[in-house]
Amino acid sequence: MNLLRGKISPKEALKGLAHNPVVWLASLILFLVLMIVAAAADVPNPSIKQNDFELTDAWVEMTKLDADHSKDGNQFYTNFDGVMFYMNEKFDDYEVNGVLSNGQPAKTYLSDLWTALNGKAPNYEVTTMDDLEKKGTYALSSDDNSTMNEMIREMGYQVLDGQLAFPYATDNLIINRRFGYEGADLHQSIEVTTSENQPIVAPLSGKVTVNSNQQVTIENTNQEEKVSLQKIDTSRLTNGQNITSSALIGKSLASTLEITLQKYDDETKSWKRVNPAFYFPKVTYTQMTQLAANDYNPDSSQLASAQAIYNYAMAHGRTLNGICAVLGNYQVEGNLDPTAVETIYDEPFKMGPKKQAAQAAGFAIEKMDAAYAARYPAIKEAGIGLGQWTNERDIALQAFAKAQKKPWYDGSLQIQFATTGDSPGAITALNNTLQGKVGKDLPTLTNYFLTYWEGNPGDKISERIQAAQNWQAYFTRASSGSSGKSDVSVPPEYAGKLTEPAPNEQDVTGYPGNNYALNNCTWYVYNREYQLGNHIPANLGNGGQWGISAKAAGYATSSTPKVGDMASFSPGTDGSSSIYGHVAFVEVVNPDGSFLVSEMNVVDPGSGKISYRVISSNAGITFIDPTK
Incomplete structure (x- = not known):
């Protein structure tokens, strides 16, 4: 003020300020404010700005x-x-x-x-x-x-505020049904994978409400959010009690747990449901896009293993989704290679020197790959075979092979071991998957098999589901159009299941009255039925015409197969000619509706070879009863 009034010079004014403690304090405060502002300016915006x-x-x-x-x-x-x-x-x-x-x-x-x-x-x-x-x-x-x-x-x-704790011990919540639209319906919760009797803990702290529908609701103390969990044993809880986050609240009553989250909206003064998946530390979705145009074509070596598993499972009444769930896991684990040995990837589909050395070492990981052994101390013996059986299970596989007088790396033997020689728990998990007992959709079955057969929850789950979807696309396409697999031998899994006498030489050379083209599918089915005492007309036309022609001639037709039927494939069905169609003989009908046929002109067309094939879908096929 004295400077402004002209009473002192600028130099005297600065000297006075420098000796004033209030100036120093104000300068310090100003400096701190400037530092805070600068620091705030350097903090990037958060990843989520929406409420x-x-x-x-x-x-x-x-x-x-x-x-x-x-x-x-x-x-x-x-x-x-x-x-x-x-x-x-x-x-x-x-x-x-x-x-x-x-x-x-x-x-x-x-x-x-x-x-x-x-x-x-x-x-x-x-x-x-x-x-x-x-x-x-x-x-x-x-x-x-x-x-x-x-x-x-x-x-x-x-x-986001109001983060939740995992409802059970895990580091990755597997979501098998997401929040959102399903068709025209809005599903406002998530379903996560669990198991019956698994301990369930509180995702947040708050007051408990229990209802008669096996549902627990926990509302936090500031009344800003509340989470509900369904399919839980609520016997240990009482209405109104307070519980802390991660405290035990009961046990799961099913293989899935449904979680709903509501937040209070101050603007509308109402509770609104939000996506619970946003509030857990880590989640993985098992539902994945699947396109009808998936044209997956597997490697021939992989296909040989997959086809053997498929044929065996279909012959025993298993489901396509269950089979593909197993195949997806096996592919990610060991590339569907029956000779596979963990850590040895450069000798595919053969027992090379490295695998032989590993076998000589008893598949002990520390003798094969010390660094890998240090990284995974729980693994003592390497995983081997289609299922990458490890520790005691790889020993059991080798013992099983020795008893059968076969090498452990024989694919057919491994299928037999998986279904009859593995541990009881593993066999149960395998059957639950193949039969679709623990779910109908492919992701759920794939995740179940990973969790309870592989014993490695969450590991590469997305890759496994994608591989399973690829096999589903392949076998669906194979059964409906272009890639049916035929073999001149009866598949080994059907041994003892054929009730009709095997085809004889005259089924190739021909029976009396056969006017169909030599070595064609129609030539063979006429002969096969004649062998069994059924004399069918010799003027039913091309294979794809037999359904209509036979019905016009007084034969009973159906969309459901039975042993002894003639199966007429409309043109283009299951790889048949887009002009002439096809006809085959039904040898076996499986519990799931798939069936084994014998046929001609599929393997080496024109050669007269009889071959066998499993058909999974009845679409486009008319079944003709040969009796009249």
């Missing part, structure tokens, strides 16, 4: 797009986590029913983004959000992309 309800609305909208496109044999389960993070990075806390900062309606943008991820009908082609972010319409700058991925790694969904 709980906006985020769930965006998730639901994307699942509706999946559901709307799931038809004509296509089933979409797009990975939306990448979409959620991308949209929050690019548009902050947008609303699904609003307009984005680029002026485009949010729903339109999300629909276009879904198409970029999955393609358009009928030529769908799946890609990932990671790929879209690198170039093209949805590309981010390298700095933005790097920052976003760093925030996803460090924060992810954990920036």
Whole structure:
């Protein structure tokens, strides 16, 4: 003030301020404020900017797009986590029913983004959000992309309030039914994999409410969120009691646990359901996109093993989904190689020197690969064979092989061991999977087999499901059109199951009255029926015409096979000629409806060879009773 009034010089003013303690204190405070502001400016935005309800609305909208496109044999389960993070990075806390900062309606943008991820009908082609972010319409700058991925790694969904503890001991929650649309219905909970009698703990602290529907609800003390868990034994709980997070609340009553999460919306003064998957430390989804156009063609060596397992299982009344769940696991474990030995990958489908040395060492891991043994101390003996049997189970396999006087790396022997010689628990888990007792859908069965047969929950589950889906696509295609596998020998798993006499030489050379083309499918079926005392007309036409012609001639026809029937394949069915169709003889009918046929003109066409094949689907086939 004296300086402003002209009473002192600037030099005297500065000297006075320098000796004033108040000035020093004010300077220190100012310095600290500036440091805080600078530090805050360097903190990147969190990975999620939307609130709980906006985020769930965006998730639901994307699942509706999946559901709307799931038809004509296509089933979409797009990975939306990448979409959620991308949209929050690019548009902050947008609303699904609003307009984005680029002026485009949010729903339109999300629909276009879904198409970029999955393609358009009928030529769908799946890609990932990671790929879209690198170039093209949805590309981010390298700095933005790097920052976003760093925030996803460090924060992810954990920036949301009200994080939950796992409901049981795990480091990865396996979700087999996600939150969102399924067809026209909105499913507002998640289902996670568990097992009967598994201890279940509280995902958060709060007050307990128990209802008669085997459901427990826990509402936190500040009344901001409440979580409900269904299919739990609630006998140890009482209404109104307080419980802490991770405290035991009961035991699971089923193989799945349903979890619902509600958050209180201060604006509407009401409870709203949100996606529980956002609030657990780590989750993995088992539902994956499956396209009708999957044209998976396996390696011939893999196919030989897979076909043997498929034929055996189908002959014993197993389900296609169950079989493919096992195949998917076996492929990821040991590449469907019966000679496979853990850590030895460069001698596929043969017993090379390394595998022979491993066998001589008793498959002891520390003698084969010391570094691997140190990394996995629980493994004493290496996994071997189709199922990568390890520790005591690999010893049991070798003993079983010795008793059968066969090498342990014989694929057929390993199938026999898996179904009859393995540990009782393993055989039960295998049968539960193959028969579909623990679930109907492929992901659930694949995950069950991984958990209870492999004993390694969560390990490479996405890879296993994808492999299982590939086998499902292959065998579905094989049974409905182009890749039926025929063999000139009766499959070994059908030994003793054929009730009719085996084909004889005259089935090839011909019986009286056979006017069909020599060595054609019609030539053979006429002969086969004649051998069994059934004299059918010699003018039924091409194989694909027999169903109609035989019915017109007074023979009974059906869509369901029985032993002794003539099976007329409409043109193009199960690899038959797109012009002439095919006809075969039904030798065995399996409990699941699949059937074994004998036929001609399939292996080495024109050679007169009789061959056998398992058919899984009745679609496009008419069965003709040869008696009249």
